[in-house]
Amino acid sequence: MALFARRPVAPLEYTRKTWMRLWVGATLVFLYAPLLVLMVFSFNDSKRNVAWKGFTLKYYEKALNNDTLVEALVNSLTIAALATVVSVILGALAGVMLWRFRFPLKGAVEGVMSLPIIVPEICMGVAMLIFFAKVDWPTDLPWPLNLSAITIAHITFCFPFVAMVVRSRMASFNREQEEAAKDLGASEWATFRDILLPHMKPGLVAGALLAFTLSLDDFVITFFTSGPDTITFPVKVYSMVRFSVTPEVNAASTILILLTIALTAVALKLQGVKGIAETH
Amino acid sequence: MSGIENSGNLRLGRRSLLQSLGVAAIGISLGGLAACGKKDEKPAAGGTTKIAPTGEEPKLNFYNWDTYIGETTLADFQAAGGAAVNMTLFASNDELFAKLRAGNAGYDVIVPSNDFVERMAAADMLTPLDHSLIPNFKNIAPEYTDVAYDPKRKHSMPYTWLTLGIGYRKSKVNAVPDSWKVLFDSDEYKGRIAVLSEAGDMFRLYAKYLGKSVNGLTEADIKTIEAMMIKQKPNIKAFHEDNGQDMLLKGEVDLVLEYNGDIAQAMKEDDDIGFVLPKEGSQFNSDNLCIPKGAPRPKNAHAFINYLLDAEAGKKITETILYPTPNAAAKALMPDDYKNNPVIFPPAELLAKCEYAQYNPKLQPLYEEAFTRVRAS
Amino acid sequence: MSLQDWKQHRRPFAAIASAPLFWLVLFFLVPMGIVWLYSFGQNSGPADIAITGTLDNYKRATEWLYLSIFGKSLAVAALVTLICLIIGFPVAMAITFAAEKWRPWLLLAIMLPFWTNLLIRTYALMMLMGSNGYANRGLGALWDGASWLKTLVGLQPLEAWAPVPLLYNNFAVVLGLVYVHLPFMVLPLYSALDRLDKSLIEASLDLGAGHFRTLTKIVVPLAGPGIAAGVMITLIPALGAYLTPDLMGGTDSQMIANVIERQFKRANDWPFGAALSFLLIYAMFILVAIQSLRGDRKKEAR
Numbered sequence: 001m002a003l004f005a006r007r008p009v010a011p012l013e014y015t016r017k018t019w020m021r022l023w024v025g026a027t028l029v030f031l032y033a034p035l036l037v038l039m040v041f042s043f044n045d046s047k048r049n050v051a052w053k054g055f056t057l058k059y060y061e062k063a064l065n066n067d068t069l070v071e072a073l074v075n076s077l078t079i080a081a082l083a084t085v086v087s088v089i090l091g092a093l094a095g096v097m098l099w100r101f102r103f104p105l106k107g108a109v110e111g112v113m114s115l116p117i118i119v120p121e122i123c124m125g126v127a128m129l130i131f132f133a134k135v136d137w138p139t140d141l142p143w144p145l146n147l148s149a150i151t152i153a154h155i156t157f158c159f160p161f162v163a164m165v166v167r168s169r170m171a172s173f174n175r176e177q178e179e180a181a182k183d184l185g186a187s188e189w190a191t192f193r194d195i196l197l198p199h200m201k202p203g204l205v206a207g208a209l210l211a212f213t214l215s216l217d218d219f220v221i222t223f224f225t226s227g228p229d230t231i232t233f234p235v236k237v238y239s240m241v242r243f244s245v246t247p248e249v250n251a252a253s254t255i256l257i258l259l260t261i262a263l264t265a266v267a268l269k270l271q272g273v274k275g276i277a278e279t280h
Numbered sequence: 281m282s283g284i285e286n287s288g289n290l291r292l293g294r295r296s297l298l299q300s301l302g303v304a305a306i307g308i309s310l311g312g313l314a315a316c317g318k319k320d321e322k323p324a325a326g327g328t329t330k331i332a333p334t335g336e337e338p339k340l341n342f343y344n345w346d347t348y349i350g351e352t353t354l355a356d357f358q359a360a361g362g363a364a365v366n367m368t369l370f371a372s373n374d375e376l377f378a379k380l381r382a383g384n385a386g387y388d389v390i391v392p393s394n395d396f397v398e399r400m401a402a403a404d405m406l407t408p409l410d411h412s413l414i415p416n417f418k419n420i421a422p423e424y425t426d427v428a429y430d431p432k433r434k435h436s437m438p439y440t441w442l443t444l445g446i447g448y449r450k451s452k453v454n455a456v457p458d459s460w461k462v463l464f465d466s467d468e469y470k471g472r473i474a475v476l477s478e479a480g481d482m483f484r485l486y487a488k489y490l491g492k493s494v495n496g497l498t499e500a501d502i503k504t505i506e507a508m509m510i511k512q513k514p515n516i517k518a519f520h521e522d523n524g525q526d527m528l529l530k531g532e533v534d535l536v537l538e539y540n541g542d543i544a545q546a547m548k549e550d551d552d553i554g555f556v557l558p559k560e561g562s563q564f565n566s567d568n569l570c571i572p573k574g575a576p577r578p579k580n581a582h583a584f585i586n587y588l589l590d591a592e593a594g595k596k597i598t599e600t601i602l603y604p605t606p607n608a609a610a611k612a613l614m615p616d617d618y619k620n621n622p623v624i625f626p627p628a629e630l631l632a633k634c635e636y637a638q639y640n641p642k643l644q645p646l647y648e649e650a651f652t653r654v655r656a657s
Numbered sequence: 658m659s660l661q662d663w664k665q666h667r668r669p670f671a672a673i674a675s676a677p678l679f680w681l682v683l684f685f686l687v688p689m690g691i692v693w694l695y696s697f698g699q700n701s702g703p704a705d706i707a708i709t710g711t712l713d714n715y716k717r718a719t720e721w722l723y724l725s726i727f728g729k730s731l732a733v734a735a736l737v738t739l740i741c742l743i744i745g746f747p748v749a750m751a752i753t754f755a756a757e758k759w760r761p762w763l764l765l766a767i768m769l770p771f772w773t774n775l776l777i778r779t780y781a782l783m784m785l786m787g788s789n790g791y792a793n794r795g796l797g798a799l800w801d802g803a804s805w806l807k808t809l810v811g812l813q814p815l816e817a818w819a820p821v822p823l824l825y826n827n828f829a830v831v832l833g834l835v836y837v838h839l840p841f842m843v844l845p846l847y848s849a850l851d852r853l854d855k856s857l858i859e860a861s862l863d864l865g866a867g868h869f870r871t872l873t874k875i876v877v878p879l880a881g882p883g884i885a886a887g888v889m890i891t892l893i894p895a896l897g898a899y900l901t902p903d904l905m906g907g908t909d910s911q912m913i914a915n916v917i918e919r920q921f922k923r924a925n926d927w928p929f930g931a932a933l934s935f936l937l938i939y940a941m942f943i944l945v946a947i948q949s950l951r952g953d954r955k956k957e958a959r
Contacts, residue, residue, distance in 0.1 A: 024763075035781060047549065068366075100661055101663045102663065103674075117894070120917045122930070127688035127692045129378075133382035139385050168886040203848050206848040229341075234776070239345075239370060240369065253774060374922035375922060402702070532787055532788055645926055
């Protein structure tokens with residue numbers, strides 16, 4: 001491997017090694033090539049994504065004027081944001097619980113905790129459908145309360161993922177730090193806030209990203225918990241592309257991708273790049 | 281732009297006027313009014329059907345297939361005094377049924393296919409229709425007014441009908457593939473065929489190929505057909521999810537089992553595509569307008585269904601979706617290249633050999649399991 | 658490291674455990690319990706299920722047909738996980754050791770594609786991979802180039818290019834699943850590697866171990882929990898994937914999730930679908946419980 005290094009590279013600067021760069025580059029190409037095609041074809045002047053027929057912006061106009069599509073997008077983002085916040089809290093608590101305590105039936109609890117990850121989506125979707133129908137969950141609440149059923153379902157399948165990431169993160173925690181803090185008179189809460197939480201942070205960030213992604217992309221479970229007034233983006237898109245992918249969907253996705261990049265860039269700038277990267 | 285604003289004002293004005301005068305009772309047609317109000321280069325209402333206030337909240341939840349409505353139909357309905365329609369989409373009958381099985385989350389009008397009308401009626405999931413509120417039922421061609429899957433149209437109104445056949449790329453076939461044999465029992469087009477992934481449809485079409493009725497299969501037949509499917513499997517490229525027209529357009533396959541309406545849409549974009557209804561006959565399908573049990577606004581739902589059966593509104597819908605319409609009055613308004621299109625309206629002698637599939641709770645699971653075995657083999 | 662016994666720390670335990678446990682019971686166990694009961698029932702009408710306590714559904718679910726599909730799905734999912742691990746590990750390493758200012762951007766670059774709808778991404782991938790897609794066109798151009806080079810040096814040209822079937826087969830399913838599940842692997846790996854004590858790696862390199870040896874002897878064992886989490890988070894959803902095999906697979910690419918999905922939809926046989934689902938769940942549950950018990954024992958033995 002060192003063969004490829006043209007100038008001295010510090011041993012741990014893996015990112016400066018050519019093979020590593022090629023590897024990451026190739027992975028990114030793999031990840032982004034389809035998206036690029038998707039973006040290019042959002043300008044295609046044809047009803048289908050089959051062959052290039054000319055440049056047009058009309059599908060952007062159509063997508064932006066499609067009120068239900070925009071509404072679905074707003075719903076999706078709202079749900080994802082809510083679900084992420086709650087999932088991170090619940091997941092962090094669950095992760096700490098499993099990492100820290102010994103309690104009866106722990107194996108069972110752990111198994112149950114991983115169930116939302118294991119259960120086939122369709123099975124959980126049907127379970128949620130029946131559950132909300134049986135408890136007569138109100139469906140005609142004003143926005144955003146009408147999203148509650150979907151949000152609850154999303155939290156249920158998101159927070160075990162967070163718990164899993166947090167727990168594996170905590171495995172590398174040096175317990176003596178905590179004990180030292182307590183010996184020095186820190187309260188349980190202060191120890192949690194000042195010692196545990198900072199250590200947990202990358203796990204929380206990773207967990208939040210996972211939860212947000214899962215929630216934003218979920219179709220099956222959402223489909224079964226949504227009503228006529230609570231359509232999310234994947235549900236809308238799914239029914240739109242099932243028979244044929246139209247450039248309108250491509251246009252909407254392109255807008256979404258660009259919006260995400262812009263928002264995250266702004267967030268990173270505001271927060272300071274360090275804020276998120278800060279792990280040491 | 282000003283035109284749009286004007287028509288918006290006009291719409292509001294007309295509607296309140298209508299309500300205060302109770303014009304509906306007097307029976308002045310909106311088309312006439314529109315003509316007085318403004319030159320009707322773009323009539324606000326797509327139909328001549330009048331819509332009386334129903335006394336319900338002016339809202340309606342319509343659960344429909346994608347690309348299955350005219351471009352302006354919903355706006356036209358509202359402009360004509362109807363409720364604001366909130367249309368959401370489903371992608372298959374199975375989804376529709378699974379979702380409504382546990383209860384109705386607020387849908388007013390749904391569009392199930394014939395066998396699902398049967399199934400949902402059997403499960404007591406549909407509200408019987410009040411025919412006195414649907415005078416446009418008179419527009420429906422007689423052969424669709426009393427059907428086996430819904431005697432006397434107690435629960436459903438026909439919206440479209442369609443039939444399964446073979447879509448093909450003209451330049452890539454040796455002859456017009458006018459028999460199910462090329463798809464089901466031949467290696468002539470090895471690796472260039474896509475068929476449906478829907479087990480029931482597949483078994484019923486094999487029945488047609490074997491000269492049987494689509495509803496006359498026995499367990500022994502299912503065994504025979506399963507063996508035939510396993511034998512044919514190496515020649516098939518994919519079981520498609522009702523997106524066969526896309527695979528055909530992209531050149532992934534050259535022959536595909538699809539609905540005539542879907543292929544008719546694809547033919548508009550590619551001259552090299554053809555469609556044929558095999559000589560052995562095929563299976564009819566029909567999509568129907570129904571009101572599910574527990575619909576919050578049944579009166580609006582009736583008004584909406586009535587509006588969709590209107591001749592002018594039906595014409596606009598048909599222009600967009602290009603499916604065969606059971607609405608005789610709407611068909612009469614369509615141009616000749618639609619009416620005489622052999623893909624949309626296949627020859628009568630072939631249609632005579634087509635049948636509706638019946639809902640069969642006993643055989644359906646057998647089809648599914650046999651098809652699972654075919655895929656696993 | 659020793660685990661705290663909950664009895665000695667009742668208040669912190671209650672503060673930490675009550676919320677997630679409450680949520681899990683109310684919004685997960687209760688709904689799933691209903692479906693579990695269905696697995697002991699049978700259809701008594703198109704939309705009615707009678708819970709009769711029958712075991713027929715389980716008998717049917719354990720027939721060879723379904724077990725073999727399950728086995729095949731597991732093999733596919735394992736292969737996908739392995740490929741994700743091979744691709745994802747260096748990427749996670751690269752992110753971990755990247756300069757501080759680059760790290761969040763790299764992390765984002767990995768995640769960003771996954772904020773695009775799964776179905777849209779799958780269709781985009783299919784556009785690339787079709788018979789007339791760009792992947793095939795690129796390969797075709799390479800082929801023609803090679804053919805031209807051969808004629809240049811006086812050899813017979815290659816035969817005409819025939820598109821490679823990249824879609825509608827098992828290869829497409831594996832590729833599609835890798836594409837979809839890669840970030841699920843990278844994230845937990847990154848989160849574990851990031852906290853690694855880098856001085857250990859330096860020490861290993863200083864003492865003369867090669868990069869590969871350091872990787873296998875130091876990095877991988879230390880990142881063990883992260884790898885385990887990554888494998889779990891990739892393997893299980895891959896096992897439950899149904900959209901990718903449906904859209905990209907060929908005639909024999911069905912996976913267990915497709916079969917389960919069909920029971921709940923087309924076949925309208927919820928009891929059987931429930932039984933199949935729960936068979937899957939029982940197997941996983943036992944696996945996880947055993948693993949956790951063993952893990953605890955090992956820790957206590959230390």
